[in-house]
Amino acid sequence: MAxxxxxxxxxxxxxxxxxxxxxxxxxxxxxxxAGHRKGAQVFQDITRYCNELGVASAxxxxxxxxxxxxxxxxxxxxxxxFKDYLVKAFDYKKENNRVCFLGDRTPLAKDLQELMAEIxxxxxxxxxxxxxxxxxxxxxxxxxxxxxxxxxQVREGGLLPEQIDEQLISDRLYTAGQxxxxxxxxxxxxxxxxxxxxxxxxxxxxxxxxVLWPDFTRHHLDLxxxxxxxxxxxxGGI
Ligand code: IPE
Ligand code: IPE
Ligand code: MG
Numbered sequence: 001m002a003x004x005x006x007x008x009x010x011x012x013x014x015x016x017x018x019x020x021x022x023x024x025x026x027x028x029x030x031x032x033x034a035g036h037r038k039g040a041q042v043f044q045d046i047t048r049y050c051n052e053l054g055v056a057s058a059x060x061x062x063x064x065x066x067x068x069x070x071x072x073x074x075x076x077x078x079x080x081x082f083k084d085y086l087v088k089a090f091d092y093k094k095e096n097n098r099v100c101f102l103g104d105r106t107p108l109a110k111d112l113q114e115l116m117a118e119i120x121x122x123x124x125x126x127x128x129x130x131x132x133x134x135x136x137x138x139x140x141x142x143x144x145x146x147x148x149x150x151x152x153q154v155r156e157g158g159l160l161p162e163q164i165d166e167q168l169i170s171d172r173l174y175t176a177g178q179x180x181x182x183x184x185x186x187x188x189x190x191x192x193x194x195x196x197x198x199x200x201x202x203x204x205x206x207x208x209x210x211v212l213w214p215d216f217t218r219h220h221l222d223l224x225x226x227x228x229x230x231x232x233x234x235x236g237g238i
Contacts, residue, residue: 012055013058014050014057014059014181014182015184016046016059017061017188017196018042018043018062019187019212020189021038021214023188024038024213027212032077033074036078046216046221047095049221051095051097051129053221056129056130056179057130058132059102060133061137061196062133064138064194064195065104065195066138079108083115097123097128098124098130098131099123099133100120100132100178102134103137103138105136108136137174137196139193141195142173143173143198146172175197180201181197181200183224183228185209187209188213189209203236205231
């Protein structure tokens with residue numbers, strides 16, 4: 001199967017909505033942050049597996065613009081984890097990933113923002129997989145930022161409204177220059193997008209799986225890839 005996936009996975013962009021950490025913890029009588037901790041380990045293993053499979057880009061939804069509604073202790077736990085585990089654990093030199101953070105980072109702690117900038121800068125020349133981590137990301141928020149930036153340019157006289165096209169909008173998103181996701185995988189049994197990559201998902205395939213993210217394994221990704229490989233994508237054609 002791996003050999004078949006290697007070729008089929010060429011140029012592939014997969015989006016992961018890492019969901020179900022809280023339910024995983026609750027089932028075990030653990031605090032929700034224990035689920036986030038386990039979820040972060042799974043994240044690392046799955047990024048490695050994507051790399052091994054030759055996946056071109058992988059985008060992981062880690063924290064949404066709506067997740068600030070959660071109790072402060074949970075938000076602090078996720079941010080702490082992001083800093084201690086996700087950010088420091090990105091061995092971007094060894095793994096050769098080009099790391100990009102998607103989302104509005106201005107409300108994040110200054111030291112976190114610095115680490116993120118350092119990782120992006122330090123991994124810019126890497127030639128392996130593009131690893132997008134969406135943190136304080138919302139598809140609508142992303143579009144608001146893009147519209148503001150375009151409107152500002154129009155006001156200054158640098159752009160005519162007629163010059164605004166799909167490409168220009170794509171170029172103002174956090175994913176500027178990147179290929180749209182081929183498929184979005186959401187574990188946890190929920191069947192919704194929850195504000196993830198709204199513009200970019202116009203023709204993405206959706207794969208929902210009844211497994212909580214902390215229980216997600218390489219085998220689940222094999223199953224999802226297999227399902228994706230059987231989908232017929234038409235992009236409006238016949
Ligand atoms: C996903 O797991 C992680 C984040 C949204 C930060 P959840 O925390 O949403 O887990 P459930 O959906 O409550 O089980
Ligand atoms: C989506 O999960 C956000 C992330 C996985 C980061 P949520 O748990 O926040 O989504 P809803 O609230 O179930 O739609
Ligand atoms: Mg959830």
